[in-house]
Amino acid sequence: MANTLLELRNVSMVYGRGARRFTAVQSVNLQLREGEFVALLGPAGCGKSTLLRIITGLARPTYGLVIYRDNLITDVNPYATIVFQTFALFPWLTVQQNVELALKARGVPYPERAQRAEALLDKVGLDGFENAYPRELSGGMRQKVGFARAMAVEPELLCLDEPFSSLDVLSAEALRGELLELWLAGDIPTKAILMVTHNIEEAVLLADRIIVMDKQPGRVVAEVTIDLPHPRQRKSPEFIARVDQVYATLAGQTEPEPIELGVAPGEPGRKRTLPDITLGDLAGLLETVAAEPDDRADLYHLVEELKVDSDHILRLTEAAEMLGFATVSQGDIVLTPLGETFADGSIQLRKQLFATRLRRLPFFRWLLSLLQSAERHRLRWEVIQAALELDFPPAEAEKQLEIAVRWGRYAELFGYDDDSEMLYLEEEEEKVAV
Numbered sequence: 001m002a003n004t005l006l007e008l009r010n011v012s013m014v015y016g017r018g019a020r021r022f023t024a025v026q027s028v029n030l031q032l033r034e035g036e037f038v039a040l041l042g043p044a045g046c047g048k049s050t051l052l053r054i055i056t057g058l059a060r061p062t063y064g065l066v067i068y069r070d071n072l073i074t075d076v077n078p079y080a081t082i083v084f085q086t087f088a089l090f091p092w093l094t095v096q097q098n099v100e101l102a103l104k105a106r107g108v109p110y111p112e113r114a115q116r117a118e119a120l121l122d123k124v125g126l127d128g129f130e131n132a133y134p135r136e137l138s139g140g141m142r143q144k145v146g147f148a149r150a151m152a153v154e155p156e157l158l159c160l161d162e163p164f165s166s167l168d169v170l171s172a173e174a175l176r177g178e179l180l181e182l183w184l185a186g187d188i189p190t191k192a193i194l195m196v197t198h199n200i201e202e203a204v205l206l207a208d209r210i211i212v213m214d215k216q217p218g219r220v221v222a223e224v225t226i227d228l229p230h231p232r233q234r235k236s237p238e239f240i241a242r243v244d245q246v247y248a249t250l251a252g253q254t255e256p257e258p259i260e261l262g263v264a265p266g267e268p269g270r271k272r273t274l275p276d277i278t279l280g281d282l283a284g285l286l287e288t289v290a291a292e293p294d295d296r297a298d299l300y301h302l303v304e305e306l307k308v309d310s311d312h313i314l315r316l317t318e319a320a321e322m323l324g325f326a327t328v329s330q331g332d333i334v335l336t337p338l339g340e341t342f343a344d345g346s347i348q349l350r351k352q353l354f355a356t357r358l359r360r361l362p363f364f365r366w367l368l369s370l371l372q373s374a375e376r377h378r379l380r381w382e383v384i385q386a387a388l389e390l391d392f393p394p395a396e397a398e399k400q401l402e403i404a405v406r407w408g409r410y411a412e413l414f415g416y417d418d419d420s421e422m423l424y425l426e427e428e429e430e431k432v433a434v
């Protein structure tokens, strides 16, 4: 077994205090060995970036240990570097100067640092662009400068935080290929790569091992080994089988209703956040599945067919499960009779079905009863958000309320007035006894 570079032992990260304590990462154990390319995969908000910050020593975990080559990391880890999604280059420096700066910070003298910067830029395919300024470069090229700068530090452990997600499809694919080539050729002193992504195919394409995370709380739920040789063929049956396997792991299994629905804000127990989706997209998903034999579809197949990213399909699937329109098992989504009715229904019927289901969700029960008991059945946005902030970090609380308002308006359960920033019960809803 190759040498272990990095080990996380029981790492947890808790943000906030008192009533606002919030566990972003819970009891993560993982090991990274020399020679490995590992992907950390999971939905937005599951703590991937937090883990990278902990690993590189930019953040200290609340609990647990970070061990690098038998040393406890208590400060910035000198052996690890992060490349962020959008790499911050200094706009007033040329490409060459941006890379040289990283070398200068490491004490590499001139002219050696100029030569090394040039060689690095050459390596990432930016030969001829040394004197360009960042604004003159495409997104893909800027990201290459970011790679060159990260590699200038010759990190043993290269951490990549969604490095391709801000690029267009073609640049992302080209850059993935180039990264893999550098890595496989062993031209760089890097001994291991840890890449954060929410893109399942990207993880299967690049990594030797995928660590699958889930949120609420952020934690590791599974590990999948990808032992396919490079270059991997996206269309090959082996590749597709691995992608399916990861989907199955990520989409999980529909749980019994009390677990699936979670508890209302303020109650003890497992909260469910409302997935950020539009109702048009949800209807689109249900219609597509309804058109398949047995009202059943393979999730990966849907991603291809609907031309959306995997994260989006998983959010839609989560919404469909929560609303009782579908169940998920082994990477397949199957419509329930209610989901079929929805897919075939008129707009009016859909709104009614949706409203009926929303009333069952603890989140909406809580929100509706809050409005019921408010004076004139009206409440200010900020009051509700403040209440949610006892359970969620402020940005998440705001997002949850935005989603709830979008869904509630569609179902005509309550309205929202932009000018006064008030949520109010629809008349019909006022009559429903609490």
Ligand code: ADP
Pocket: 015, 016, 024, 042, 043, 044, 045, 046, 047, 048, 049, 050, 051, 218, 393, 395, 396
């Ligand atoms: P990911 O990278 O998987 O999307 P993050 O690690 O960025 O997730 O965040 C995990 C959770 O922790 C999110 O809910 C996020 O809002 C929260 N979070 C991240 N950083 C902070 C912070 N500095 N203070 C409070 N909450 C934070």
Ligand code: MG
Pocket: 048, 049, 050, 161
């Ligand atoms: Mg992140």
